[in-house]
Structure formats: structure tokens, C-alpha cells
Amino acid sequence: xxxxxxxxxxxxxxxxxxxxxxxxxxxxxxxxxxxxxxxxxxxxxxxxxxxxxxxxxxxxxxxxxxxxxxxxxxxxxxxxxxxxxxxxxxxxxxxxxxxxxxxxxxxxxxxxxxxxxxxxxxxxxxxxxxxxxxxxxxxxxxxxxxxxxxxxxxxxxxxxxxxxxxxxxxxxxxxxxxxxxxxxxxxxxxxxxxxxxxxxxxxxxxxxxxxxxxxxxxxxxxxxxxxxxxxxxxxxxxxxxxxxxxxxxxxxxxxxxxxxxxxxxxxxxxxxxxxxxxxxxxxxxxxxxxxxxxxxxxxxxxxxxxxxxxxxxxxxxxxxxxxx
Amino acid sequence: xxxxxxxxxxxxxxxxxxxxxxxxxxxxxxxxxxxxxxxxxxxxxxxxxxxxxxxxxxxxxxxxxxxxxxxxxxxxxxxxxxxxxxxxxxxxxxxxxxxxxxxxxxxxxxxxxxxxxxxxxxxxxxxxxxxxxxxxxxxxxxxxxxxxxxxxxxxxxxxxxxxxxxxxxxxxxxxxxxxxxxxxxxxxxxxxxxxxxxxxxxxxxxxxxxxxxxxxxxxxxxxxxxxxxxxxxxxxxxxxxxxxxxxxxxxxxxxxxxxxxxxxxxxxxxxxxxxxxxxxxxxxxxxxxxxxxxxxxxxxxxxxxxxxxxxxxx
Amino acid sequence: xxxxxxxxxxxxxxxxxxxxxxxxxxxxxxxxxxxxxxxxxxxxxxxxxxxxxxxxxxxxxxxxxxxxxxxxxxxxxxxxxxxxxxxxxxxxxxxxxxxxxxxxxxxxxxxxxxxxxxxxxxxxxxxxxxxxxxxxxxxxxxxxxxxxxxxxxxxxxxxxxxxxxxxxxxxxxxxxxxxxxxxxxxxxxxxxxxxxxxxxxxxxxxxxxxxxxxxxxxxxxxxxxxxxxxxxxxxxxxxxxxxxxxxxxxxxxxxxxxxxxxxxxxxxxxxxxxxxxxxxxxxxxxxxxxxxxxxxxxxxxxxxxxxxxxxxxxxxxxxxxxx
Numbered sequence: 021x022x023x024x025x026x027x028x029x030x031x032x033x034x035x036x037x038x039x040x041x042x043x044x045x046x047x048x049x050x051x052x053x054x055x056x057x058x059x060x061x062x063x064x065x066x067x068x069x070x071x072x073x074x075x076x077x078x079x080x081x082x083x084x085x086x087x088x089x090x091x092x093x094x095x096x097x098x099x100x101x102x103x104x105x106x107x108x109x110x111x112x113x114x115x116x117x118x119x120x121x122x123x124x125x126x127x128x129x130x131x132x133x134x135x136x137x138x139x140x141x142x143x144x145x146x147x148x149x150x151x152x153x154x155x156x157x158x159x160x161x162x163x164x165x166x167x168x169x170x171x172x173x174x175x176x177x178x179x180x181x182x183x184x185x186x187x188x189x190x191x192x193x194x195x196x197x198x199x200x201x202x203x204x205x206x207x208x209x210x211x212x213x214x215x216x217x218x219x220x221x222x223x224x225x226x227x228x229x230x231x232x233x234x235x236x237x238x239x240x241x242x243x244x245x246x247x248x249x250x251x252x253x254x255x256x257x258x259x260x261x262x263x264x265x266x267x268x269x270x271x272x273x274x275x276x277x278x279x280x281x282x283x284x285x286x287x288x289x290x291x292x293x294x295x296x297x298x299x300x301x302x303x304x305x306x307x308x309x310x311x312x313x314x315x316x317x318x319x320x321x322x323x324x325x326x327x328x329x330x331x332x333x334x335x336x337x338x339x340x341x342x343x344x
Numbered sequence: 345x346x347x348x349x350x351x352x353x354x355x356x357x358x359x360x361x362x363x364x365x366x367x368x369x370x371x372x373x374x375x376x377x378x379x380x381x382x383x384x385x386x387x388x389x390x391x392x393x394x395x396x397x398x399x400x401x402x403x404x405x406x407x408x409x410x411x412x413x414x415x416x417x418x419x420x421x422x423x424x425x426x427x428x429x430x431x432x433x434x435x436x437x438x439x440x441x442x443x444x445x446x447x448x449x450x451x452x453x454x455x456x457x458x459x460x461x462x463x464x465x466x467x468x469x470x471x472x473x474x475x476x477x478x479x480x481x482x483x484x485x486x487x488x489x490x491x492x493x494x495x496x497x498x499x500x501x502x503x504x505x506x507x508x509x510x511x512x513x514x515x516x517x518x519x520x521x522x523x524x525x526x527x528x529x530x531x532x533x534x535x536x537x538x539x540x541x542x543x544x545x546x547x548x549x550x551x552x553x554x555x556x557x558x559x560x561x562x563x564x565x566x567x568x569x570x571x572x573x574x575x576x577x578x579x580x581x582x583x584x585x586x587x588x589x590x591x592x593x594x595x596x597x598x599x600x601x602x603x604x605x606x607x608x609x610x611x612x613x614x615x616x617x618x619x620x621x622x623x624x625x626x627x628x629x630x631x632x633x634x635x636x637x638x639x640x641x642x643x644x645x646x647x648x649x650x651x652x653x654x655x656x657x658x
Numbered sequence: 659x660x661x662x663x664x665x666x667x668x669x670x671x672x673x674x675x676x677x678x679x680x681x682x683x684x685x686x687x688x689x690x691x692x693x694x695x696x697x698x699x700x701x702x703x704x705x706x707x708x709x710x711x712x713x714x715x716x717x718x719x720x721x722x723x724x725x726x727x728x729x730x731x732x733x734x735x736x737x738x739x740x741x742x743x744x745x746x747x748x749x750x751x752x753x754x755x756x757x758x759x760x761x762x763x764x765x766x767x768x769x770x771x772x773x774x775x776x777x778x779x780x781x782x783x784x785x786x787x788x789x790x791x792x793x794x795x796x797x798x799x800x801x802x803x804x805x806x807x808x809x810x811x812x813x814x815x816x817x818x819x820x821x822x823x824x825x826x827x828x829x830x831x832x833x834x835x836x837x838x839x840x841x842x843x844x845x846x847x848x849x850x851x852x853x854x855x856x857x858x859x860x861x862x863x864x865x866x867x868x869x870x871x872x873x874x875x876x877x878x879x880x881x882x883x884x885x886x887x888x889x890x891x892x893x894x895x896x897x898x899x900x901x902x903x904x905x906x907x908x909x910x911x912x913x914x915x916x917x918x919x920x921x922x923x924x925x926x927x928x929x930x931x932x933x934x935x936x937x938x939x940x941x942x943x944x945x946x947x948x949x950x951x952x953x954x955x956x957x958x959x960x961x962x963x964x965x966x967x968x969x970x971x972x973x974x975x976x977x978x979x980x981x
Contacts, residue, residue, distance in 0.1 A: 036359065036367075036368065039366075043588075044593075113433070274372050281362075320361065320363065320365050322365075
């Protein structure tokens with residue numbers, strides 16, 4: 021048997037800021053996740069009163085306490101929160117702060133405080149990983165030179181140390197717009213950080229769109245992987261449009277010059293590019309033990325995406341993980 | 345053909361089905377064009393926007409003037425009003441908290457500067473924080489709030505734009521007595537009333553009677569409907585009333601909806617009786633909730649305006 | 659719309675599945691949507707069973723009492739009348755015991771003429787000008803028609819045309835891209851096998867384009883026979899033999915196989931549209947086309963959105979005044 025546990029990311033149910041605010045909607049989504057065979061839910065950090073699952077303050081305001089939220093989850097058949105996905109560049113209405121950057125030394129204490137805020141919640145919710153956006157988008161800043169990588173490493177070391185005190189691992193998430201996508205920036209960042217303190221998040225979808233074979237990452241950094249996201253990819257950013265400014269809008273949301281209608285989908289989606297059985301086997305060979313969280317990102321049919329992902333997990337991938 | 349006394353503007357709320365799920369009209373030029381075409385096709389004359397769209401206007405259209413050009417290229421007149429959707433917070437942005445006033449005033453100076461390249465009629469605000477952050481609502485707090493908006497209104501008047509207040513059912517100033525008191529404290533030169541038919545109905549305030557009482561202060565309307573009145577603690581539900589209140593997950597509907605509570609015919613009669621000339625803004629935010637659809641809701645609302653309301657006054 | 663051409667809108671895009679367009683309140687919303695868009699006449703699609711209460715004459719009458727009652731219902735949505743009704747006799751229906759019939763089979767002709775009567779009577783009752791029909795079954799189900807075959811089909815439609823003419827209703831044969839009458843020569847052959855006084859042609863711009871026939875050129879050559887128009891656009895043309903794929907209704911038109919194109923028909927002004935809509939409408943005007951122009955966008959996306967985009971196109975690209 022394996023220590024791998026299967027979770028599902030909740031973000032696909034909230035396409036617009038005023039969606040997915042009411043309790044009964046959460047209940048339906050969580051029950052869907054549960055019956056699809058998943059044993060944990062990943063929450064996405066958000067801010068304000070229309071993000072009731074977005075951060076510890078909102079969870080407490082809506083459920084009374086973390087225990088209250090955990091009870092609600094259990095009532096839906098979901099035993100735990102696997103992880104929180106946190107991007108420091110998102111502003112916080114709770115803290116009245118604007119975007120924070122891991123590249124800005126002055127912002128590090130606030131980033132650490134925010135990370136601990138989430139980590140404390142995670143420990144009470146059965147979770148074990150804080151997934152962080154490791155670097156800003158390539159198009160919005162200078163390329164990462166040595167000094168920048170040094171600052172990044174320092175930031176995440178400090179964060180990793182702080183979250184570990186709460187039994188929560190920090191895992192660096194590299195998305196296809198990230199400045200860490202270019203050259204050997206990721207390798208160099210990992211070199212400068214201690215394996216015990218700073219882990220790597222393997223996101224099959226983001227890597228594939230970035231033109232990086234997830235298997236190559238498992239091969240090179242298998243021992244650093246502390247979190248896995250299984251997301252399928254429907255196109256590759258071969259033209260490297262990620263280098264444009266405001267790529268979040270022009271490329272991720274609008275699909276770049278080719279107007280890619282969807283970059284991502286649930287594992288096994290028609291036209292998907294990721295070889296999930298191969299990645300699963302590679303992770304086993306690297307002795308990965310931890311959460312594998314399924315995601316589809318925005319989907320025209322969130323519930324259907326969850327069920328289709330569940331099918332792939334139950335029929336193909338979990339048997340592999342369990343040694344069959 | 346006599347000149348029309350009433351023209352109709354459509355307020356910025358929209359969702360359409362994109363390949364990855366619902367998107368708003370600002371998603372791309374294509375979705376914006378489809379939106380403007382549909383608004384124009386059913387006979388709206390102009391649009392209103394949220395003012396936070398400024399950033400998307402700069403990013404995608406070169407700024408408010410460039411965006412307004414696109415609006416005009418689709419046959420619509422212009423942007424009539426903007427809605428200033430602030431993140432109220434007791435710590436740094438709350439009309440009843442004097443310590444936050446300078447920040448609010450500076451916010452409006454900057455905002456009006458951005459919009460000055462085009463001519464707006466109104467800048468619309470929710471005049472108070474969420475109800476639960478303002479209560480108990482006292483005469484003092486109403487006075488402080490009124491004084492703030494007098495100052496803001498003076499700033500906006502300098503740009504030829506009216507500062508006008510729109511009373512959400514969940515904001516601090518929502519009961520009839522509080523509304524009356526508030527307007528008594530404000531300067532009619534600088535602070536106007538913007539009547540949202542549904543918000544008042546939900547708060548158990550008759551929008552027709554309110555309008556008749558304050559008609560000389562009114563600079564515009566949101567015509568939208570509701571099927572529910574707020575009961576119990578709906579108006580002060582923590583952390584949110586608008587989407588999370590127990591009574592319903594869908595407060596707002598397009599005008600003329602079955603079982604709607606707003607008496608639009610009486611409203612239009614009052615508009616006629618007061619010889620109001622100008623814009624009426626049509627709104628039905630979150631129309632896509634619970635199986636609704638923005639395209640259809642908008643068409644049906646405009647049908648209602650054309651076939652029922654314009655029979656009363658046009 | 660206020661124009662020398664008469665504009666109507668087809669309701670079929672709302673009735674895309676048997677259970678989605680049944681409640682009167684939903685239907686009124688669609689009618690109001692069309693009215694807000696400037697359309698005041700509708701074309702009804704035929705159907706079957708109790709859920710097709712805007713489509714099957716007996717069911718419509720059951721819902722609204724009589725023809726006047728039905729017209730009152732339409733008027734509640736500010737729609738003033740019915741331009742036409744579309745009917746495919748080859749579609750098995752509950753009301754005919756699910757019998758399968760083919761216009762190419764002489765033995766079926768009596769039954770088909772009989773089954774046309776409810777539609778002819780309904781058209782007359784509501785003042786609809788045209789009964790628009792699918793003249794033959796799908797090409798994938800039968801060999802291409804020869805001259806004899808076309809004559810046989812022509813005879814059937816002459817009989818129905820006579821029935822309709824007797825009550826002041828026109829009959830228009832609607833060419834579609836999957837029909838056994840596929841090429842221009844076959845279509846002309848079919849028209850020649852019918853009596854021009856009794857049978858006209860319903861020219862559907864998108865169906866023609868997909869089938870490889872230039873709608874503008876065809877109209878110029880045969881304007882006298884065109885008594886009805888469906889105006890819609892497409893982004894694709896049949897590569898040559900796709901219409902012969904088994905089950906082409908699904909395999910070709912719904913993307914089940916082949917190029918997997920899930921949507922063939924689009925609103926006017928769509929990006930990459932193949933129909934020269936402006937030229938076609940100009941041709942209609944130049945020949946003083948007297949019939950209805952029915953705007954349509956079946957098998958599309960959001961019905962209200964499509965109607966609104968079509969309305970914008972009429973107003974802004976074709977300069978048709980709304981009122």
C-alpha cells in the first residue's frame with residue numbers, strides 16, 4: 021500500500037467572484053467530490069465576504085470555528101482539507117494589504133505571517149501542505165537574476181521553516197506563466213533551498229502547458245516533491261507567450277494569440293496531453309507519499325469534471341498506486 | 345415625432361457561456377462586442393458601468409474614452425452613470441467614521457480625474473457601510489455620513505457629475521426614517537437620491553412613495569424587481585446579506601418578473617407625474633443565478649419597458 | 659421590423675430538446691425576447707406529443723382552445739402572428755402511430771397527404787402563409803433520386819400543394835444539406851416535377867451553402883420559384899460526401915464522427931460565416947421578393963443571445979429599421 025491520498029481542488033466551482041457563496045452550493049460540490057471517490061478537498065485562498073472558504077477568518081465567520089467547518093466537511097463525506105493554495109500577490113481585505121511579492125525582502129514578514137495563518141488552519145482541518153505560487157509572472161518583472169533567486173530562496177526558506185513548526189509543508193507551485201519557467205531558474209532555486217524546509221509542487225497541467233515534461237521533473241527532483249496536482253493540459257504555450265506583460269489576462273484567460281479556449285481540463289479529458297499512468301508510476305518509483313489533488317480549473321460543467329476525474333482515479337490511477 | 349422624455353440605460357452585469365464556463369462581458373473584445381450588440385438590439389440607448397472597470401478600460405481599450413468609442417461604434421449613445429463600488433471597511437473606508445474621510449475624499453478626487461475624459465451624469469454610491477458594521481444607526485452617524493457625501497458631491501460637481509446615493513437593503517441607511525433623516529442632513533446641491541426599486545422593496549420601503557416624497561432630489565433609477573422582502577436578520581446577516589441571507593439566494597430579478605413585488609406601473613406613473621426627463625437604468629444583477637440567463641432577462645426587461653412602461657410615459 | 663421585406667423568426671432554436679420548451683411562461687419569455695428584438699411573427703417547427711405544445715397542431719389547440727386562443731397567447735408576448743410552419747413527413751410521430759413514411763415511396767403517398775391535413779388546417783386557421791416541408795428523406799438512407807424518383811416525389815407534393823392552395827396556404831419545399839435531393843441539378847429536377855402554381859421552394863441560405871449550392875446565384879436564376887426564405891449562416895461546407903455518412907443527422911451535424919464539427923449553423927454576422935448575407939438580401943430586394951424571410955439559428959448556443967445578435971445584424975448591417 022502507499023501513503024498516497026487522493027484529493028480534489030474546489031476552485032472549478034467558482035468561475036466568477038459572486039459564484040459559489042451559499043452553503044448549499046458548497047454542500048453539493050463537496051458531496052460530489054466525496055462520491056467521486058476523493059478523500060480530501062483543496063481550498064483556494066481568497067479574500068472578502070464572498071469567499072467563505074477562502075481563508076481562516078471567513079471560515080470562522082461562517083462555521084464558527086475550524087472544528088465547525090470540519091464537521092460540515094464530514095457531513096458531506098469529505099474527511100479532510102488536503103491543502104490550501106495561496107498566491108501572495110492576491111490582496112487581503114482581511115489584513116488591508118495589497119499584493120505581496122516573494123521577491124521583495126520587505127514583504128517577507130507579511131508573507132510568512134499569512135502562510136502561518138493558513139498553516140494553523142490546515143493542521144486543524146487534517147491538512148498537511150501549503151501550496152504557494154513561487155514567483156510572479158515572467159512578463160510582469162525582470163528576469164530572475166542571481167540576486168532575485170537569492171531573495172526568493174530566502175523568502176521560501178523562512179516560510180517553509182515557519183509552516184513546518186505547525187506540521188505543514190510548504191510546496192512551491194510553478195505555473196506556466198511563472199518567471200521560474202525559464203531556463204534553469206527552478207533548478208537553481210531548489211538548489212538554494214533546504215529539502216527539509218522547501219518542497220516542490222508537481223502540477224502536471226501547468227508544466228505540460230509550459231512545454232516541460234512532468235516526468236523530467238520527477239526524474240530530476242523526485243525527492244523534493246511534497247505535493248502533486250493532477251490536471252490535464254489541452255494545448256502547449258510553444259510560442260512562449262507567457263513572457264508578455266499581463267499574461268494572466270491575455271494568455272491564461274483569453275488564450276493568447278491562438279485564443280486557446282481551454283488550457284486545462286480534468287485528467288483524462290478528450291484531447292488531454294498528460295500521461296497520468298506514467299506519472300503515477302514515476303512518483304511511486306520516487307517513493308512519493310502524500311496528496312495527489314485532482315483539478316480541472318474553470319470548467320463548463322464542474323460536477324461532470326469531478327466525476328470524470330474520479331473515474332480516471334478509481335479505474336486507472338489508484339490501482340497503480342496500490343500496486344496493481 | 346416628439347422628443348423622448350425617457351431613455352433607457354443598461355447597468356453593467358453580464359454573463360455568457362464561454363468554453364471554460366461563464367465569463368463576463370469584459371473577458372475579451374469579442375464578448376464585449378456580443379454584449380453591446382445584444383443591449384443595442386433590444387433597444388437600450390446607453391450603458392452604465394462599475395467604476396472599477398476603469399482598469400480593464402485602460403488595459404484593453406486605452407481608457408474610458410476609448411471604451412466609450414467602442415460603445416458608440418455599436419450604436420449606443422455613451423456611458424451615462426458609473427457605480428462606485430467601494431470595499432467598505434471600518435478600519436479605513438467608512439462614511440460614518442470621520443477618521444476615514446480623508447482617504448475617501450482622495451479616492452474620489454482620483455476617481456473623478458480618471459473619468460473626466462468623458463461626461464458622466466452620475467457617480468452612484470452605496471452611502472453607508474454594511475448594516476452590521478454601522479448599527480446602531482444613530483442621528484450622529486447619519487450626520488457624519490451626510491457631511492462626507494456633501495464634500496464628495498462638491499468634488500464631483502466640479503466635474504459636472506452628480507453624486508447620488510443608492511440604498512442597498514443591507515447597507516446602514518435602509519429604513520424609511522433613516523433615509524429621510526439622511527437626506528435632511530445633506531445638501532441638495534451636492535447629494536442626490538438614486539432610487540433602486542428592488543433594494544427598497546426588499547427593505548420594506550415603498551419605492552414609489554419614497555420617490556414621490558423626494559422627487560426633487562432624484563437623479564436616476566435602477567429598475568429591477570424582487571420576489572422577496574427581507575425578514576428577520578436578513579439585512580444584517582453576517583458575513584453577507586446579499587448572497588448568503590437565509591430568505592433567498594436570489595434577491596434580484598429583471599423587471600416584470602412573475603410574482604415581482606415592485607409596482608413598476610405606479611413607479612412609471614410617478615415618474616410621469618413628476619415630469620422626470622432623462623435616464624432610467626435597468627439592472628438585474630446575478631440574473632444567471634438559479635437557472636436564469638442574462639440575455640433573456642435583458643430582452644424580457646426591455647420588452648416590459650417598451651410594452652408596459654412606455655405606454656404610461658415615454 | 660419595419661421594411662419592404664417581411665421578417666419573421668424561427669422558434670426551433672428554443673425547442674432543442676423535447677422537454678425544455680414546454681411551460682407557457684418559458685414560451686412567453688421567448689416571445690417577448692423576439693418582440694424586444696423587433697420580430698413580430700414566428701415560424702413554428704413541427705413536433706409530436708404533449709410536450710410539443712408549440713409545434714404539433716392538435717397539442718397547440720389542446721393548450722389554447724382554438725386558433726384564436728393561440729393567437730391571443732402569442733399576442734401576450736407581443737407577437738402578432740405565425741408566418742409559417744415547418745414539417746417533415748418523414749419524421750415518425752406519435753399521432754401517426756410512429757409510422758415510417760417516405761415521399762419517394764408511392765405506396766406512402768395517400769397516408770402522407772392525409773397526415774398533412776392537420777398542418778394545412780392549422781396554417782389556415784392561424785393565418786400562416788406557408789407550410790414549409792422537407793421534400794425527401796436523408797441521402798444516407800437511400801440511393802440518389804433519378805428522374806423517375808423525382809417525378810414520384812413531385813407528384814406527392816403537387817397533391818399536398820393542391821390541398822393547401824384550396825385554403826389559401828402556400829407549400830414550400832425546404833432543401834436541406836442532408837436531403838436525398840442534394841445537387842443543384844437534382845433540386846431543379848424536383849422543382850420541374852412540380853406545378854409552380856402549387857409548390858414553391860424554401861431557400862435556406864446555410865443549408866444551400868453547406869450542400870454546395872450558392873444561394874445568391876441560385877436565387878438569381880430561380881427567383882420565381884422561391885416562395886419562402888430561411889436566413890442563417892454557416893462556417894463550414896460539406897467536403898463532398900459527409901452528408902452520406904450513416905446517421906448524418908448526428909455523425910455529421912452533431913459532430914459524432916468525421917470532422918467532429920458539433921455546430922454547423924450560426925447567427926448572421928458570425929465570424930468566418932460563409933453566406934454572403936448582404937448580397938442575398940440585396941438580391942431579394944432587387945427582385946421584390948414577396949414572401950417571408952425567416953431568421954433562424956437552430957442547433958446553436960443560447961437562444962436569447964442568438965436572437966439578439968441576429969436582431970443587431972438586421973438593424974446594423976442590413977439597415978432594417980426596428981420600428
